[in-house]
Amino acid sequence: MAVITEPRTAASHAAASAASESIDGFQLVVEALKLNGLDTIYGLPGIPITDLTRRAQAEGLRMLAFRHEQSAGYAASIAGFLTGKPGICLTVSAPGFLNGLNALAHATVNCFPMILISGSSEREVVDLQQGDYEEMDQLAIARPLAKAAYRVLHAADIGVGIARAIRAAVSGRPGGVYLDLPAKLFSQSVEAAAGRASLIQVVDAAPKQIPASDAVQRALALLKGAKKPLIILGKGAAYAQADVDIRALVERSGIPYLPMSMAKGLLPDTHEQCAAAARSFVLPAADVVLLVGARLNWLLSHGKGKTWGGAGAKAWGGQRFIQLDISPQEADSNVRIDAPVIGDIGSCVAALLAGMGRAWPKPPAEWLAAVADKKNGNIAKMAETLAHNPVPMNFHSALAVVRDIVAAHPDAVLVNEGANALDFTRSIVDMHRPRKRLDVGTWGIMGVGMGYSVAAAVTTQQQVLAIEGDSAFGFSGMEVETICRYNLPVCIVVMNNNGVYKGTDTDPTGRDPGPTQFVKGARYDKLIGAFGGVGVHATTPAELRAGIEAAFRSRRPTLINAVIDETAGTESGRITSLNPVVKK
Ligand code: ADP
Ligand code: TZD
Ligand code: MG
Numbered sequence: 107m108a109v110i111t112e113p114r115t116a117a118s119h120a121a122a123s124a125a126s127e128s129i130d131g132f133q134l135v136v137e138a139l140k141l142n143g144l145d146t147i148y149g150l151p152g153i154p155i156t157d158l159t160r161r162a163q164a165e166g167l168r169m170l171a172f173r174h175e176q177s178a179g180y181a182a183s184i185a186g187f188l189t190g191k192p193g194i195c196l197t198v199s200a201p202g203f204l205n206g207l208n209a210l211a212h213a214t215v216n217c218f219p220m221i222l223i224s225g226s227s228e229r230e231v232v233d234l235q236q237g238d239y240e241e242m243d244q245l246a247i248a249r250p251l252a253k254a255a256y257r258v259l260h261a262a263d264i265g266v267g268i269a270r271a272i273r274a275a276v277s278g279r280p281g282g283v284y285l286d287l288p289a290k291l292f293s294q295s296v297e298a299a300a301g302r303a304s305l306i307q308v309v310d311a312a313p314k315q316i317p318a319s320d321a322v323q324r325a326l327a328l329l330k331g332a333k334k335p336l337i338i339l340g341k342g343a344a345y346a347q348a349d350v351d352i353r354a355l356v357e358r359s360g361i362p363y364l365p366m367s368m369a370k371g372l373l374p375d376t377h378e379q380c381a382a383a384a385r386s387f388v389l390p391a392a393d394v395v396l397l398v399g400a401r402l403n404w405l406l407s408h409g410k411g412k413t414w415g416g417a418g419a420k421a422w423g424g425q426r427f428i429q430l431d432i433s434p435q436e437a438d439s440n441v442r443i444d445a446p447v448i449g450d451i452g453s454c455v456a457a458l459l460a461g462m463g464r465a466w467p468k469p470p471a472e473w474l475a476a477v478a479d480k481k482n483g484n485i486a487k488m489a490e491t492l493a494h495n496p497v498p499m500n501f502h503s504a505l506a507v508v509r510d511i512v513a514a515h516p517d518a519v520l521v522n523e524g525a526n527a528l529d530f531t532r533s534i535v536d537m538h539r540p541r542k543r544l545d546v547g548t549w550g551i552m553g554v555g556m557g558y559s560v561a562a563a564v565t566t567q568q569q570v571l572a573i574e575g576d577s578a579f580g581f582s583g584m585e586v587e588t589i590c591r592y593n594l595p596v597c598i599v600v601m602n603n604n605g606v607y608k609g610t611d612t613d614p615t616g617r618d619p620g621p622t623q624f625v626k627g628a629r630y631d632k633l634i635g636a637f638g639g640v641g642v643h644a645t646t647p648a649e650l651r652a653g654i655e656a657a658f659r660s661r662r663p664t665l666i667n668a669v670i671d672e673t674a675g676t677e678s679g680r681i682t683s684l685n686p687v688v689k690k
Pocket of ligand 3: 575576577601602603604605606607608
């Protein structure tokens with residue numbers, strides 16, 4: 107630390123008094139975040155971080171306080187996806203920390219950059235297991251769920267701790283990082299100038315990773331020889347914000363593409379090369395598949411089996427794969443990758459474009475015609491189904507309304523969770539712009555809805571439309587108070603079919619409601635009135651349309667209870683095959 111020994115002039119007096127000013131751990135944490143452009147915290151106050159939340163707010167950071175840490179964590183995780191900067195979640199020790207862990211693991215699994223900062227109890231007491239207030243060895247518990255986990259014990263190390271957390275969260279494959287800050291750290295004082303000098307403004311936190319040219323050539327050679335090529339865009343491609351080049355790659359190659367759920371809108375779903383409506387035709391038929399920021403995990407049936415034209419569940423369908431990914435370990439995780447191209451999506455796509463030149467041959471016309479034929483047939487069938495107007499509403503008639511409204515408001519952010527409420531929305535509602543569809547991600551997790559909605563409204567300033575299964579909504583429903591408190595432009599539509607998947611379950615003994623059943627005819631719209639928001643009860647598509655349009659016009663927090671036929675869903679939505687159910 108700087109110690110002044112020279113004789114004091116007037117100027118050095120002023121410097122000395124500034125130098126002898128002290129600064130505490132709270133202040134250093136806030137200043138370190140600010141210095142790195144991390145201007146929003148999603149959290150929940152309490153010992154030992156209450157004052158941190160106040161200081162952050164006083165220093166001009168946006169401090170969004172939730173009703174449950176899980177929602178704050180999901181908000182931080184999706185803020186990371188939307189902005190490319192780590193989303194910050196702040197929790198109290200032990201129980202608050204544990205409530206935040208689900209989101210930390212979710213961020214890691216989905217490759218979203220996020221930092222969970224948690225206050226913790228005194229190391230000396232925790233390590234001797236002497237029973238401190240909210241005692242828990244949080245660092246050890248967080249480590250297996252995080253991409254990296256750190257603890258800071260001295261105020262002078264806060265700058266390093268936050269810099270390391272930022273780099274770990276956003277560099278390479280992004281993920282969730284845990285940062286443990288014991289209570290004692292916050293009240294430690296250091297001399298202000300030295301303390302501030304210890305803070306680090308991270309330079310080039312997510313460095314470009316340029317793919318090797320031989321890998322690019324190998325990929326292009328494979329692609330060029332393809333008779334039935336296909337591109338699959340994943341949420342890594344959406345995250346990379348390389349929208350213009352990705353569109354150029356698709357359009358210059360002329361190859362049909364499939365968007366994974368959160369890559370919908372990267373190119374408009376209405377694009378003529380979009381093969382989403384012909385998914386079950388193109389996957390088994392394709393000969394060369396170019397994966398762009400998408401893993402061959404369960405969501406793509408592991409790249410094998412019947413979905414891909416393989417004879418049995420484990421059989422390879424014969425496709426050759428090119429994979430663009432930042433993680434060198436991803437290739438060959440499920441099937442052989444013939445041409446891995448390792449680097450950040452922006453650099454990989456730019457390298458492919460450069461290698462393709464202007465005169466890239468279009469795929470064979472028979473292939474394009476076959477895809478278009480299948481797609482147009484399926485779109486026509488869907489249009490027929492959507493034209494029905496049954497009483498009560500079903501998922502289709504309700505979502506036809508949502509589809510039109512999203513088309514008219516392409517910048518609105520669509521948040522989506524549930525089972526049928528998720529699967530039908532994904533297939534019916536076209537997305538038109540990148541990063542506008544936020545959903546349950548790799549785990550198919552319920553409970554993200556309200557946290558995502560808050561973060562989407564705050565980071566994009568756009569209208570948010572959350573299409574929620576009634577079960578899904580229940581996991582984070584109390585955050586409607588948060589949405590009302592911050593007066594966010596969020597319109598929640600609860601697709602109310604009286605339960606999980608359906609409302610028709612029964613207890614064979616007649617004693618209790620069935621396990622997947624909720625209170626029949628529940629009025630979710632009445633919840634939001636308690637906090638000053640607008641509640642709407644919609645039993646017809648016209649009422650649903652009027653409710654959403656009014657919400658978009660007023661930008662007021664709105665909750666619409668959309669009454670859906672309780673028999674309309676299927677068990678587990680589209681993933682019935684994964685459910686070890688006893689067939690009746
Ligand atoms: P989806 O569920 O949409 O198929 P996944 O989450 O399975 O997408 O895959 C995303 C992939 O994108 C991950 O393998 C991850 O390593 C990769 N990824 C994430 N960000 C980048 C990036 N900036 N550049 C390259 N790859 C990335
Ligand atoms: N808990 C968590 C955290 N995530 C989960 N995915 C589940 C439980 C299991 N689950 C699903 O996979 S979907 C779902 C549950 C409970 C709810 C489906 O009911 P819903 O949607 O009302 O949200 P639909 O429209 O009735 O199908
Ligand atoms: Mg339901």
